Amino acid sequence: MYAKLETRTFLAMLVGVSLAFVLLMKPFFGPIFWAVAIALIFHPVQQLLVRKFGDRPNTNALITLFICMVIVVIPVLVLVTSLIAEGVGIYQQIQDGDIRPGEYIDRVNQSFPAIQSFLAQFDINFSELRDRAVSFFVGGSQFLAKQAIGVGQNTFQFFLGLALMVYLAFFLLRDGSKLIELLIKALPLGDERERLLFAKFAEVTRATVKGNLLIAIIQGALGGLIFWMLGIGGALLWGVVMAIVSLLPAVGAAIVWVPAAIYLAAVGDVLEAVILTAFGVVVIGLADNILRPIFVGRDTKLPDYIVLLSTLGGIVMFGINGFVMGPLVAALFMAFWGIFIREFGHEDHRAQFTESEIDDSGPESP
Known part of the structure; x- marks a missing residue:
């Protein structure tokens, strides 16, 4: 009894000191x-x-x-x-x-x-x-x-x-x-699970930072380059903005270059508007579809709606770091549930299947 009390007290103090350390590092x-x-x-x-x-x-x-x-x-x-x-x-x-x-x-x-x-x-x-x-x-x-x-x-x-x-x-x-x-x-999670989770953490961090960020930089550079070539003011600023919004699926750099193309057409610069539209669709738009499987890999890619929601939620919660932290938390969430489903999700099904096998086999022979 006293040994259990000592263990629980130690674990409680361990959790308390760990939380204090996390707050200290915040x-x-x-x-x-x-x-x-x-x-x-x-x-x-x-x-x-x-x-x-x-x-x-x-x-x-x-x-x-x-x-x-x-x-x-x-x-x-x-x-x-x-x-x-x-x-x-x-x-x-x-x-x-x-x-x-x-x-x-x-x-x-x-x-x-x-x-x-x-x-x-x-x-x-x-x-x-x-x-x-x-x-x-x-x-x-x-x-x-x-x-x-x-x-x-x-x-x-x-x-x-x-x-x-x-x-x-x-x-x-x-x-x-x-x-x-x-x-x-x-960590008391089991060595195999821990290695899997650490591997997933490393995999998603590399994919998000190295892959998505590199793709965003490329798209932003392409967008800023075409803005500069067409004589649009603030090319560097708009290039960086396109790089940032490129991190969001279903939004992308088009939220910047489409209004710019419309304005060019409105002021009579039709040729420039056509060039910007063609460049945006063919070069900037396809860069994501071509480069993302190369830099990120199809196995680590989360569904687009998960990436969008987790990125926006991450930015709200963590600030500028959220564009990485959001998808990372989402990927770990899916990894934890994947482990749970793999290890525990079919236990009841296996138990029912075993019982049905026993019932169908009839009485045991003497």
């Missing part, structure tokens, strides 16, 4: 998560270095981390800085009256009055839709301006998070395999 959730993602994505690079240079944990981890910094971290920092600067510029032009989103929408309405008639069939008020679109556009540029101010005011905090991410990524690259084995020993 302010650094973003850097920790991205450090784990970097370690998972660049693990094959580290394994290649091990085969080439031998088992030198510190050296191999440093080289892998340097490669990650050169091809991922530094370009992303440059892109984000340029994006914020361009967003601030557009916001300033809106404030000065140089850009009037409402006039652009009115110009489209004057050139294509059928749009207003079509929306009226669904009881959609064009004026309200126009005001919401203008508010969304102004609000988006204002958000980028606030982000620029926030980055400037919180420079120390930003670089602290970046340094923490790089620091943790080094140790995860070096000691990641040992940490996984330690967790497998500690």
Whole structure:
């Protein structure tokens, strides 16, 4: 009796201390998560270095981390800085009256009055839709301006998070395999299940970050390139926006280039509108269908509606990290239920089948 009480008390304190530790790490959730993602994505690079240079944990981890910094971290920092600067510029032009989103929408309405008639069939008020679109556009540029101010005011905090991410990524690259084995020993889920879940976690993280993010970058780059070639202002900004919305299935980059093509047609630039439409459908649209099976793989792809809902829910819950965290949680949810169905879902059926076999076989012979 006393031994059971000791065990329960220890387990309760273990859970309490673990929860306290999680809350303690909560302010650094973003850097920790991205450090784990970097370690998972660049693990094959580290394994290649091990085969080439031998088992030198510190050296191999440093080289892998340097490669990650050169091809991922530094370009992303440059892109984000340029994006914020361009967003601030557009916001300033809106404030000065140089850009009037409402006039652009009115110009489209004057050139294509059928749009207003079509929306009226669904009881959609064009004026309200126009005001919401203008508010969304102004609000988006204002958000980028606030982000620029926030980055400037919180420079120390930003670089602290970046340094923490790089620091943790080094140790995860070096000691990641040992940490996984330690967790497998500690968690009471069964070694086979734990290995399956860790493998699923790594698989989905690589697919979401490396695959979906790379595809989004390619689509955004293609969209920004065609905008720049056609002389559309803010090509970098719209390219990044297309990259972001490309993460959402059933939405995609078309939410940006379709209105742009309509506006070009409305102002009389028919050739440019045709080029943008053809490029959007053939190049940007098909890039997802061609590249996703290559980079992501068909086995790891969640249904589009699950990806859409989990991505939106993840962004609401986790912020910018949610575009990875949302699909990851959804994939682990499906993995857990897959294990449950595989191991427990057919037990009752097997028991009934065994009983029916016994009944049909008749009485046992003496």
